[in-house]
Amino acid sequence: MKNSYIISFKEALKKENLKFTNQRYSIFKFLVNNDGHYDCDSIINYLNKSKIKVSKATAYRTLDLLVKYDFCRKMVLDDGIARYENKLDTEHHDHMICVDTGKIIEFVSPEIEKIQDEIAQQKGYKIIKHVHQLFVKKIS
Amino acid sequence: MKNSYIISFKEALKKENLKFTNQRYSIFKFLVNNDGHYDCDSIINYLNKSKIKVSKATAYRTLDLLVKYDFCRKMVLDDGIARYENKLDTEHHDHMICVDTGKIIEFVSPEIEKIQDEIAQQKGYKIIKHVHQLFVKKIS
DNA sequence: GTCAATGCAAATTGTTTGCAAACGT
DNA sequence: ACGTTTGCAAACAATTTGCATTGAC
Numbered sequence: 001m002k003n004s005y006i007i008s009f010k011e012a013l014k015k016e017n018l019k020f021t022n023q024r025y026s027i028f029k030f031l032v033n034n035d036g037h038y039d040c041d042s043i044i045n046y047l048n049k050s051k052i053k054v055s056k057a058t059a060y061r062t063l064d065l066l067v068k069y070d071f072c073r074k075m076v077l078d079d080g081i082a083r084y085e086n087k088l089d090t091e092h093h094d095h096m097i098c099v100d101t102g103k104i105i106e107f108v109s110p111e112i113e114k115i116q117d118e119i120a121q122q123k124g125y126k127i128i129k130h131v132h133q134l135f136v137k138k139i140s
Numbered sequence: 141m142k143n144s145y146i147i148s149f150k151e152a153l154k155k156e157n158l159k160f161t162n163q164r165y166s167i168f169k170f171l172v173n174n175d176g177h178y179d180c181d182s183i184i185n186y187l188n189k190s191k192i193k194v195s196k197a198t199a200y201r202t203l204d205l206l207v208k209y210d211f212c213r214k215m216v217l218d219d220g221i222a223r224y225e226n227k228l229d230t231e232h233h234d235h236m237i238c239v240d241t242g243k244i245i246e247f248v249s250p251e252i253e254k255i256q257d258e259i260a261q262q263k264g265y266k267i268i269k270h271v272h273q274l275f276v277k278k279i280s
Numbered sequence: 281g282t283c284a285a286t287g288c289a290a291a292t293t294g295t296t297t298g299c300a301a302a303c304g305t
Numbered sequence: 306a307c308g309t310t311t312g313c314a315a316a317c318a319a320t321t322t323g324c325a326t327t328g329a330c
Contacts, residue, residue, distance in 0.1 A: 054287090080295085160304080163310080181294090
C-alpha cells in the first residue's frame with residue numbers, strides 16, 4: 001500500500017479528532033489491500049482470523065468514517081445489507097451483479113456518465129454520487 | 141383505475157391460490173392510484189387514516205406479491221429502507237434523489253438503456269433488472 | 281494521567297414468522 | 306364449514322448506542 005494513503009488516513013483522523021488505533025488501521029488496511037465487496041461481518045471474520053480483534057460497533061463506526069473520507073464506497077442492495085469496497089486508486093466504476101451466483105463484476109461507461117450529467121443538469125441539479133447496478137444472468 | 145388492472149390483480153391472486161381480501165386490495169389500489177415512492181409505514185399510515193386497518197405483516201406479505209407480479213417496484217436506498225412505487229401504466233424510469241430535500245425525480249434515457257444492454261452482452265450476460273440512482277443537489 | 285476508543289450487551293429499526301381468531305368462498 | 310388471511314406479538318438481522326474498561330498519547 002502506498003505510503004501516501006496512510007498519511008491521508010492519519011490526516012482524516014486528525015481532522016475528526018480521532019486517534020490512530022490498531023482496529024481503525026486494520027479495517028482501513030483490509031479494504032485498501034483487498035479488491036472486493038465486503039459486508040461488515042466478512043471484514044470482522046477476516047480480521048479475526050488474522051488474530052485482530054474488532055467488534056461490530058467499532059467496525060461500523062470505522063466504516064462510516066472511511067466512507068465519509070472517500071476511502072471506501074458503501075453499497076446497499078435489495079437485501080438491505082451494506083457492502084463496502086476500496087475506493088482509493090480504483091477508477092470509478094459501477095456494478096453488474098449475477099442474480100444466480102452473486103458474483104459482482106465491475107464496469108465503467110464514460111458515455112453513460114456523460115449522459116447522466118446532462119440529465120441532471122437539464123433539471124437544474126448536479127450529481128453528488130450515483131448508484132448504477134445491473135442485475136444479470138449468464139446468457140445460456 | 142383501469143378495470144383491467146383489477147382483473148390482472150385477481151388473476152395474480154388466483155395463480156398464487158390467494159384470496160381477494162380488502163387489505164390486499166387496499167394496498168394494491170393505494171399504490172396504483174398514487175404516484176410516488178412509499179415505504180411500508182407510509183402506506184399503512186395512509187390506509188389507517190382512511191379507516192382501513194392493515195398490519196405490517198400483511199403489508200409486507202402483500203408488497204412482496206405486488207413486486208413478484210410486476211404491479212410495483214421495490215427500491216432500497218443506502219438507508220436500508222425499502223420503498224415501493226406503482227409500475228403499472230408507467231414507463232420504465234430511473235431516479236434522481238435530492239440529497240438535501242429527499243425529493244425524488246424520475247428520468248429515462250433510452251440511450252443509457254441501450255449502452256448498458258451492450259455492456260452486459262459483451263460480458264456474456266443479459267440484464268434482468270437494473271438500479272440507476274443519481275444523488276443530486278440543486279445548482280445554486 | 282487524561283480523555284478518547286473499544287467491546288460488550290442492550291436498544292433500535294426494518295422486516296419476517298408462528299399462531300389463535302376472523303374472514304372469504 | 307373449510308382452509309386461508311389477518312393481526313398481534315415474538316423472532317430476526319443489521320446496525321446503533323450507553324457505559325465500564327482499556328488504550329493512545
